[in-house]
Amino acid sequence: MTDHPINLDDRRSVASRLESGIRRRAANSGSSPDVGCGKVDAELDAAMLAGPACTWIEAADKTRFLLERFSATPEARNARVQKLIGRVMCDLARLKKREENAP
Helix, strand or coil: CCCCCCCHHHHCCHHHHHHHHHHHHHHHCCCCCCCCCCHHHHHHHHHHHHCCCCCHHHHHHHHHHHHHHHHCCHHHCCHHHHHHHHHHHHHHHHHHHHHHHCC
16 A cells, blocks of 8 residues: 555546546536636636637637536536536547647
8 A cells, every 4th residue: 555645537538537527626616607706717708708719629619618617507417417518528629639630
């Protein structure tokens, strides 16, 4: 036995890490999605309202932001909904990476 904790996130797949992150944020956020809103959230809100997305990557970023906010609400605490959100987040990350690497 060691004195050092094992980081289980290092042993999970990308999808599992995203799902775990969503569950953690939802569990730590409280009942209101506005709890913990800071300067970064305010800047993202302003950027989303500034105008329409010009690229698929911008649209995916806006979608990811909204899904993260939704995942922190009481309506999204259902395990099935959290799993669906996690899978969509994984899809968005994969497609964004593919789009960025395209010639």
